[in-house]
Structures are given as C-alpha cells and as structure tokens.
Amino acid sequence: MKRAVFILLRNPLSVLGLALVGLVVLAAVFADYVAPFPDHKGAVVDFLNFNKAPEWPYLFGTDLVGRDILSRILFAYRISLTLGVVVLALAVPVGVTVGLIAGYIGGRTEFVLMRVTDVFLSIPPLVLAMSMMGLLEPSLTNGMMAVTVMWWPWYARLVYNLTRSEREEGYVLAAEVIGASRLHVMFREILPNCVPSILTKMTIDFGFVILIASSLSFLGLGVQPPTPDLGSMVAEGAKYLPDSWWLTVFPGLAILVVVFGFNLIGDALREILGVEQ
Amino acid sequence: MSPVVRLLIKRIATSFIVLVGVSLLIFTIARVIPGDPARIALGPNASAEAVEALRDKLHLNDAFVVQYGYFVADLARGDLGQSLYSNRPVTADIAAYLPATLELVFFAGTTMILIGVPLGMLAARYRDRPLDHGIRLFTMLGVSAPDFVWAVILMLIFAYFLPIFPIAGRISDSFAVPPVTGFLTIDSLIAGDFAAFGNVLWHLALPAFALSFAGIGQSARLTRANMVETYRKPFIEMALAFGFPQGRIARRFAFKPSMIPSLTVIGLDLASMLGNAFLVEQIFAWPGLSRYGVAVILRKDLNAIVGTVLIISAMFLIVNIVVDLLVALINPRIRLSQRSS
Numbered sequence: 348m349k350r351a352v353f354i355l356l357r358n359p360l361s362v363l364g365l366a367l368v369g370l371v372v373l374a375a376v377f378a379d380y381v382a383p384f385p386d387h388k389g390a391v392v393d394f395l396n397f398n399k400a401p402e403w404p405y406l407f408g409t410d411l412v413g414r415d416i417l418s419r420i421l422f423a424y425r426i427s428l429t430l431g432v433v434v435l436a437l438a439v440p441v442g443v444t445v446g447l448i449a450g451y452i453g454g455r456t457e458f459v460l461m462r463v464t465d466v467f468l469s470i471p472p473l474v475l476a477m478s479m480m481g482l483l484e485p486s487l488t489n490g491m492m493a494v495t496v497m498w499w500p501w502y503a504r505l506v507y508n509l510t511r512s513e514r515e516e517g518y519v520l521a522a523e524v525i526g527a528s529r530l531h532v533m534f535r536e537i538l539p540n541c542v543p544s545i546l547t548k549m550t551i552d553f554g555f556v557i558l559i560a561s562s563l564s565f566l567g568l569g570v571q572p573p574t575p576d577l578g579s580m581v582a583e584g585a586k587y588l589p590d591s592w593w594l595t596v597f598p599g600l601a602i603l604v605v606v607f608g609f610n611l612i613g614d615a616l617r618e619i620l621g622v623e624q
Numbered sequence: 625m626s627p628v629v630r631l632l633i634k635r636i637a638t639s640f641i642v643l644v645g646v647s648l649l650i651f652t653i654a655r656v657i658p659g660d661p662a663r664i665a666l667g668p669n670a671s672a673e674a675v676e677a678l679r680d681k682l683h684l685n686d687a688f689v690v691q692y693g694y695f696v697a698d699l700a701r702g703d704l705g706q707s708l709y710s711n712r713p714v715t716a717d718i719a720a721y722l723p724a725t726l727e728l729v730f731f732a733g734t735t736m737i738l739i740g741v742p743l744g745m746l747a748a749r750y751r752d753r754p755l756d757h758g759i760r761l762f763t764m765l766g767v768s769a770p771d772f773v774w775a776v777i778l779m780l781i782f783a784y785f786l787p788i789f790p791i792a793g794r795i796s797d798s799f800a801v802p803p804v805t806g807f808l809t810i811d812s813l814i815a816g817d818f819a820a821f822g823n824v825l826w827h828l829a830l831p832a833f834a835l836s837f838a839g840i841g842q843s844a845r846l847t848r849a850n851m852v853e854t855y856r857k858p859f860i861e862m863a864l865a866f867g868f869p870q871g872r873i874a875r876r877f878a879f880k881p882s883m884i885p886s887l888t889v890i891g892l893d894l895a896s897m898l899g900n901a902f903l904v905e906q907i908f909a910w911p912g913l914s915r916y917g918v919a920v921i922l923r924k925d926l927n928a929i930v931g932t933v934l935i936i937s938a939m940f941l942i943v944n945i946v947v948d949l950l951v952a953l954i955n956p957r958i959r960l961s962q963r964s965s
Contacts, residue, residue, distance in 0.1 A: 463645070465638075469944075471936060477902070477918075478933050566903070585907060592780055599777065607768035
C-alpha cells in the first residue's frame with residue numbers, strides 16, 4: 348500500500364489526475380453550495396443577461412436564456428458521474444460473469460456466449476447505443492440502459508481471455524483436485540486474479556462512459572432539457588459558433604477535464620497493479 | 625489450400641453468423657418497442673383503415689418469425705424496404721449518403737496510421753525521456769474528449785480565428801464534379817480536375833483530423849507498448865551487438881513484429897470511426913450518413929434504422945476481416961504454418 352501511494356505521488360501526471368477527478372467530484376456533490384447560480388440548473392430565464400461573454404459574475408458566460416454556464420456545468424457533472432457509476436455497476440458484473448463462465452466451462456457454452464458477445468461487439472458502439480436510444484424514448488434512464496448494453500461485452504471479452512489463461516494454472520488444478528465446485532473455482536479462485544485488470548479497465552472506462560453518454564446527448568438522444576448535460580450544451584451552442592464560442596467551448600472542455608483525469612489515474616493504476624495494456 | 629485462404633473462408637463464415645445475429649438483435653429491438661410505426665408514419669390525422677392497411681403492407685400484423693422471414697427474403701434480393709420518412713428504398717438512401725461517410729472515415733483512418741504509428745515508434749525509442757512524456761500527454765489528450773469537442777475546437781482555431789480551412793461541406797460551390805462513384809476524391813480524379821481534387825482534400829482536412837485524434841492516441845500508445853516489448857527480445861539485442869544503427873533496427877527489425885498485435889486494435893479503431901463519424905459530420909455539416917441516421921432514429925423509421933445499422937455493421941465486419949488477413953500475411957507463423965506440417 349505504501350509503495351502504491353509512493354508510485355502515485357511520484358508521478359506529477361497521476362497527481363494531476365487525482366486533483367482533477369477530486370475537484371470534479373467535490374464540485375458535483377456540493378454543486379448547490381459551490382455554483383454561483385444554483386437555481387440555473389432548471390428552466391430559469393433571465394433575458395437581461397442572455398448570451399453574455401465570460402465576465403464577472405458569469406465566469407464562463409451565459410446561455411441564450413441568460414443561465415450561467417459554469418453553474419450548469421457543475422450540475423451536469425452530477426448527471427455524468429451518476430451515469431458512470433450506474434453503467435459500470437450494471438455492465439461489469441454481467442460482463443465478468445459471462446466471461447468467467449465462457450472461459451472456464453468451455454465447450455458449447457463458450458461457443459454460444461462468445462458468439463453473442465461478438466454480435467454486440469460487431470456493431471459500432473455508438474451506433475448500437477444510438478439505435479437503442481432512438482427506438483426507446485430519449486431519457487436519462489434509457490441512456491444508461493443503452494450505454495450498459497454496449498459496455499458489458501468488453502468485460503466479457505477481457506475476463507474470458509484472462510480466464511482462459513488462468514484455467515491452465517496450477518492453483519486452479521489444485522482446487523479442482525480437492526473437489527472444489529465450479530462456482531468456487533470461478534468466483535473464489537480465478538476471479539480474484541482478474542481483479543487488477545478489471546479495476547484498471549473500470550477506472551479508464553469511467554471516463555469513457557461519460558464521453559459516450561455525452562456523445563449520445565450531443566445527438567439529442569440522451570438527457571432531455573432543461574436538465575443540464577455537457578453533450579447537449581455543446582450541441583445547442585454549436586449552432587451559434589463562432590460568435591458565442593463560450594456556449595460550446597466550456598462544456599466541451601468540461602468533458603475533456605473529467606475524462607482526462609480518469610485516464611491519468613487509470614494509467615497510474617496500471618503501473619501500480621502491474622497490468623499490461 | 626493455403627492457410628491464408630483457409631483463414632479467410634473461416635472468418636467470412638463466422639462473420640456471416642455474426643451478421644445474422646446483428647440482424648436478429650436489431651430487428652428484435654425494432655419490433656418490441658412501444659409505439660406503432662405505421663401510426664407514426666401516417667400522422668395522428670390518418671384514418672384507422674389507412675393505418676391498418678399500412679400495418680398489413682409492412683407485415684406488422686404477422687407473427688415475429690414471419691416478419692423476420694419477409695425481412696430475410698427481401699434482404700436476399702438486396703431490398704431493405706421503403707423508408708417511411710423519405711418514401712424511397714432504404715438502399716437508395718444509404719447509397720446516396722454512404723460514400724461521403726466512407727471517404728471521411730478512409731482519410732481519418734489514413735491520418736491515424738500515418739501519425740499514430742510513427743509517434744508510437746518515436747516514443748518507444750526515446751522512452752522515459754521528455755519526448756516520450758510529451759507524446760504520452762498528447763495522445764492522452766486525444767482520447768480524453770469526444771470527437772465533436774475536437775471538431776469544435778479545431779474549427780474555431782483553424783477555420784474562424786485563422787481562416788486556413790473551410791468551415792463546412794465537402795467541396796466549394798464553384799466546382800462541379802460529375803458524380804460517378806460518389807467519392808469526390810475519386811470522381812474529381814476521373815474527371816481529371818486536379819483543382820477540384822485539391823479542394824476536396826482541403827475540405828477533408830479538419831473533419832478527418834478531428835475524427836482520427838482519438839485513434840492517433842490509441843495507435844501511438846499501442847505501438848509504443850509493443851515496440852518496448854520487442855526491444856527486449858534477443859534478436860534486437862543481437863542487432864545492437866552487431867552495431868546496426870538505431871534507426872535501421874527500429875524500422876527493419878523491431879517494426880514488423882511490433883505491428884502484429886497493434887493491427888487488430890487499429891482495425892477496431894478504424895471500424896468504430898464509422899459510428900463516431902456521426903459526431904464529426906454534425907459539426908462540419910458533412911452530407912454523410914449521420915444526418916440521415918439521426919433523422920430516421922428520431923422518427924422511428926424502422927426499415928431505415930435496421931438497414932443503416934446492418935450496413936454499418938457489415939462495413940465493420942469487412943474492415944475486421946481485412947485486418948485479420950493483413951495480420952496473417954505479415955505474421956510468418958500463420959502464413960507459413962502449413963509448410964512445416
């Protein structure tokens with residue numbers, strides 16, 4: 348543990364990643380107290396101050412109905428982070444279980460499970476989520492579902508490959524020889540050895556889930572107004588480029604900051620846990 | 625039969641199974657959703673008889689298996705049905721929009737490989753030195769924002785503040801290229817109009833780079849990791865002991881074995897650009913599949929959605945087969961595997 352902290356703090360980039368993610372999480376949790384205009388998260392209209400370039404007290408400017416962009420970004424972070432947690436909490440257990448079963452049991456089970464996984468992997472992720480979103484009603488819940496459906500196969504793939512190589516190890520054979528059940532071997536013997544890889548992937552994916560979700564709402568297929576969302580803020584503002592550049596640039600950079608932070612931490616974790624790319 | 629041909633046949637067969645799965649999946653999603661597509665297509669004022677007639681025509685009143693049967697039978701004749709939105713065959717719609725998207729993806733893919741792979745080689749050669757850290761930061765930035773954010777930023781900097789590149793579109797209005805393939809680069813060359821060809825490339829530059837930035841990051845990081853791995857191998861040590869120059873070792877000995885694992889992932893990146901192109905096309909008003917795709921999705925145009933997803937998935941599978949073949953051709957263990965047996 349001490350060694351891990353040392354490696355983490357030795358690298359300035361990892362420290363930057365921790366700082367960025369920490370700041371974003373704090374700002375999102377305490378948005379009600381930190382945001383300059385907390386009530387601007389909803390359908391507020393202030394035509395006296397609409398479409399203002401960044402100036403005090405509107406650090407990031409205001410949108411077309413006079414809402415403070417900075418406040419809306421902070422509240423949008425709430426949605427993004429919740430989405431990341433929910434999607435991974437649903438997708439990882441499903442993917443890991445499928446991967447473990449396919450990799451350990453083998454045979455016909457393996458063939459069927461991995462072909463199904465291949466089907467999901469052979470639709471470009473964004474297209475799969477988009478068509479699901481379009482066929483359902485665009486909303487936050489459906490957005491989470493769509494992203495979950497496109498996400499689990501990657502964990503199935505990862506854990507499948509890990510399980511296949513772990514299956515040949517001595518400790519698995521030993522467990523089988525003393526008569527451990529299949530469930531025990533899969534979840535108590537093999538799974539713990541996959542945890543470092545899964546954890547690293549989850550850290551990096553947290554950023555990517557936010558990224559994909561923002562892409563969906565950018566296309567109008569995610570969180571609906573007036574709820575603030577980074578992707579739809581960019582899409583809305585893109586119509587008024589280049590004059591009202593602050594409408595798109597700040598929400599865009601907000602996505603960059605949080606995804607970049609998770610990537611830096613994921614990179615550091617990879618080094619600490621000794622996971623290969 | 626050579627092992628490469630055998631591999632090709634095997635890959636085509638499994639891809640076909642996967643494609644059937646994709647069609648079933650998307651077809652199921654399209655049929656279980658709430659809302660009556662016939663009612664949506666005809667609008668709230670249409671009579672109940674008209675809606676019923678359209679439902680009959682679309683086979684919506686039949687059992688699911690029967691509906692899928694009709695779908696497959698039509699598909700075998702190259703018919704994906706009518707779009708309820710444009711009232712044209714879905715295949716005609718897709719054929720009209722697909723070339724613009726494919727052209728964009730092709731150039732983005734080329735950019736990704738031409739920039740990403742050399743960057744990764746540089747990083748591996750100067751690993752743990754400032755240049756390596758710089759490249760790492762650059763590539764990580766690339767993967768850390770969605771393509772549409774890079775599209776906006778690139779557009780603001782290189783089209784508005786420094787008006788070097790055009791803001792939108794595929795070609796300036798002053799050029800008229802007779803359409804042959806739909807790919808403006810090829811069409812302008814067929815017409816022998818090099819000014820138009822240059823103009824098309826000029827329009828492609830920003831969208832292609834915005835689309836490829838994430839891929840550049842991924843391919844550079846992967847190439848770096850694999851090169852570092854290869855540098856630990858004994859044959860590189862031997863080359864070093866022989867005193868070959870660094871550059872020659874990197875290009876002649878380390879490059880090929882390092883590319884074999886990278887290629888598969890680069891292929892996946894290339895294929896996922898087909899989806900991400902939607903985001904870039906929106907910003908640069910690129911007349912590709914994106915606007916059509918988003919429009920039909922928002923209108924619940926079943927045939928068009930199923931058709932679009934199916935075509936994109938087929939493209940995706942083709943790219944992956946081509947990549948697997950390339951890997952087989954480069955990797956002597958696969959290429960020569962039969963001769964030794």
